[in-house]
Amino acid sequence: MxxxxxxxxxxxxxxxxxxxxxxxxxxxxxxxxxxxxxxxxxxxxxxxxxxxxxxxxxxxxxxxxxxxxxxxxxxxxxxxxxxxxxxxxxxxxxxxxxLPKPEKDEYYFYEVMGCEVVLENGESLGKVTDIIETGANDVLVVKKGKKETLIPMIKRYVIKLDKEERKITVKAMEWI
Missing domain, CATH: 2.40.30.60 (RimM)
Structure with a gap:
């Protein structure tokens, strides 16, 4: 069953x-x-x-x-x-x-949940555990152990979203 x-x-x-x-x-x-x-x-x-x-x-x-x-x-x-x-x-x-196919810079939440988030240098920040909708842009909740990091899903910070590899590469931010 x-x-x-x-x-x-x-x-x-x-x-x-x-x-x-x-x-x-x-x-x-x-x-x-x-x-x-x-x-x-x-x-x-x-x-x-x-x-x-x-x-x-x-x-x-x-x-x-x-x-x-x-x-x-x-x-x-x-x-x-x-x-x-x-x-x-x-x-x-x-x-x-x-489901309708998302546009080039769009995604469904299920495609992002569980993705590994890494900095440009390859350092892992953890995995996406939640997504907050703010109205202006989505914010990823990324957890590694007990540490939680919030990452805005905007071009200023997100370098690449690789849905196939389930990996999101981001720029280093001052709060990380």
């Missing part, structure tokens, strides 16, 4: 989690993990996975509407609030191939 499940999830990424029901006719509230509205509004077939119960479902999406803080999703075969109630807590996965 575990190897089958890891095979199912291998080429997929979680784009949100079902947090509640909406109305009486089987709609659910999807809390998004992405700010890519096109990904959320164009859902067709998704994998639903509940890690606690180790259950998964392949589901076809009938309709998606934008709500205030969530997206309202209607799945085929989910026709009542009782049916929808059973989906609370499930994460929603899409195939990586369904």
């Amino acid at each position: 575990i190897s089958f499940l890891s095979e199912l999830l291998k080429d997929r990424i979680a784009i949100g989690q079902i947090v509640n029901t909406h109305g009486l006719k089987g709609e659910v509230k999807l809390y998004p993990y992405t700010n890519q509205k096109t990904v959320l509004m164009n859902l067709s077939e998704v994998l639903l996975y509940d890690q606690k119960r180790k259950r998964y479902l392949l589901a076809k999406v009938k309709n998606v509407r934008k709500g205030p803080k969530t997206y309202l999703v209607k799945f085929e075969g989910i026709e009542s609030i009782e049916d929808a109630e059973k989906l609370k807590g499930y994460k929603v996965y899409v195939l990586l191939s369904e």
